[in-house]
Amino acid sequence: MIPTRQEAERLLREAESCNPGPWGNHSRVAARCAEKIAEACEGMDPEKAYVLGLLHDIGRKFGVRHLGHVSDGYSYMMSLGYDEAARICLTHSFNNFDTDEYIGKFDTTDGELKLIRSELRKVVPDDYDRLIQLCDSLAGSEGVMNIEDRMNDVKRRYGRYPQPKWDSNLGLKAYFEEKVQKSIYDVTEKDTFRLPGSGRIMSLPLLYRAGQQGRFGTRTGFSWGSITDALFVYLDGEPEPESAAEVDARYRVRPLVCLTGAWKAYIEARYPGAKVYRRTQMKPANRFTLPETPAIPEGCRLAGMDGAAFGKHPFSHGINYPSWDAFRAEGSGAVVYRGSEIVASASSFLSLDGELELDVSTAEGCRGMHLATACVSRMLRDCMERGFTVHWDAQNDISRHLARKFGFEAETEYPVYWLPEKD
Numbered sequence: 001m002i003p004t005r006q007e008a009e010r011l012l013r014e015a016e017s018c019n020p021g022p023w024g025n026h027s028r029v030a031a032r033c034a035e036k037i038a039e040a041c042e043g044m045d046p047e048k049a050y051v052l053g054l055l056h057d058i059g060r061k062f063g064v065r066h067l068g069h070v071s072d073g074y075s076y077m078m079s080l081g082y083d084e085a086a087r088i089c090l091t092h093s094f095n096n097f098d099t100d101e102y103i104g105k106f107d108t109t110d111g112e113l114k115l116i117r118s119e120l121r122k123v124v125p126d127d128y129d130r131l132i133q134l135c136d137s138l139a140g141s142e143g144v145m146n147i148e149d150r151m152n153d154v155k156r157r158y159g160r161y162p163q164p165k166w167d168s169n170l171g172l173k174a175y176f177e178e179k180v181q182k183s184i185y186d187v188t189e190k191d192t193f194r195l196p197g198s199g200r201i202m203s204l205p206l207l208y209r210a211g212q213q214g215r216f217g218t219r220t221g222f223s224w225g226s227i228t229d230a231l232f233v234y235l236d237g238e239p240e241p242e243s244a245a246e247v248d249a250r251y252r253v254r255p256l257v258c259l260t261g262a263w264k265a266y267i268e269a270r271y272p273g274a275k276v277y278r279r280t281q282m283k284p285a286n287r288f289t290l291p292e293t294p295a296i297p298e299g300c301r302l303a304g305m306d307g308a309a310f311g312k313h314p315f316s317h318g319i320n321y322p323s324w325d326a327f328r329a330e331g332s333g334a335v336v337y338r339g340s341e342i343v344a345s346a347s348s349f350l351s352l353d354g355e356l357e358l359d360v361s362t363a364e365g366c367r368g369m370h371l372a373t374a375c376v377s378r379m380l381r382d383c384m385e386r387g388f389t390v391h392w393d394a395q396n397d398i399s400r401h402l403a404r405k406f407g408f409e410a411e412t413e414y415p416v417y418w419l420p421e422k423d
């Protein structure tokens with residue numbers, strides 16, 4: 001027997017209030033994956049798959065336990081008469097029906113371990129057991145993850161991932177893909193589905209996306225989130241002890257950007273002394289308002305970013321491109337010379353598949369002379385002609401004002417945190 005969908009949802013909410021954590025949303029993502037896959041499988045009941053996915057970790061209601069959550073969940077569901085859900089609490093952790101392959105701590109009493117072993121022996125695995133095992137290894141707390149990334153995260157945190165379990169997870173994926181004749185990632189809408197209300201507070205910046213794809217900076221994955229060091233340090237997903245410790249140890253004097261409400265709440269509560277700056281993410285655009293190029297002072301000359309200008313890396317512009325050829329192909333920029341010196345520059349900070357991040361700088365002593373406007377105007381004309389989408393992340397009022405002149409609209413205002421060097 002299993003509860004109805006509504007009852008299962010109520011049980012999860014109640015359990016979450018006893019032991020809040022990312023496991024609740026992980027259960028919701030697992031439930032949705034299970035429902036989607038069951039829908040595509042002949043002879044499976046999507047409603048049942050959903051309910052079983054939702055309740056597989058319900059044992060976490062009783063606190064932070066490792067193997068203990070398995071017996072807690074089993075006993076809890078049995079006490080309510082939901083024997084099918086109880087069985088999933090048990091089987092989801094043991095792909096090969098062997099308690100030795102459990103990766104977390106053996107924190108059960110002898111009685112609990114005995115119960116797990118004896119009940120497990122009675123089970124003849126069916127497709128619902130297999131389905132929830134698979135969905136458990138696909139479900140993050142906000143959306144569907146790459147199964148190997150998720151297993152690698154576990155391996156990194158616990159120092160091991162038993163090969164039989166690794167293989168059986170990949171085997172389960174292949175098993176269901178064979179059944180549905182489609183990629184599991186397509187069926188579960190991995191690339192597009194995000195759990196509603198999972199707390200993202202801004203759309204994903206280009207620098208973050210470049211980091212995510214391994215094309216800029218570095219990224220560390222955790223069970224429930226990630227830290228992406230890509231000029232800014234982007235905190236995504238939910239904080240957990242390992243990622244929080246990493247922030248504390250390595251990112252105290254770096255600009256931190258919280259992509260989710262969970263990280264924002266954590267950083268603000270943990271570091272009340274953090275300095276906060278506000279930036280504005282403008283809406284990315286590929287059409288711009290181009291004002292008449294303003295007159296620039298005598299002795300100054302506006303030019304496109306050519307090989308010679310690029311070679312000078314004015315204000316460090318262009319350093320994220322491996323070569324002038326790469327910049328010429330994917331980037332864009334313009335500079336103002338005064339004599340042979342470059343006194344202003346607008347250029348792409350980096351490029352990602354036809355999108356680029358704009359960076360603009362003016363030499364001190366040359367501000368207020370419309371040099372930035374002239375450079376940006378020239379660069380944006382080039383971007384428009386070449387069909388580039390431009391991202392503009394304004395650090396202050398001046399930059400925001402300039403962006404608006406070219407037709408950019410503000411999308412999100414967001415805080416950047418600098419943690420105190422020591423508590």
Ligand SMILES: [Fe+2]
Pocket residue numbers: 026030056057136
């Ligand atoms: Fe789980």
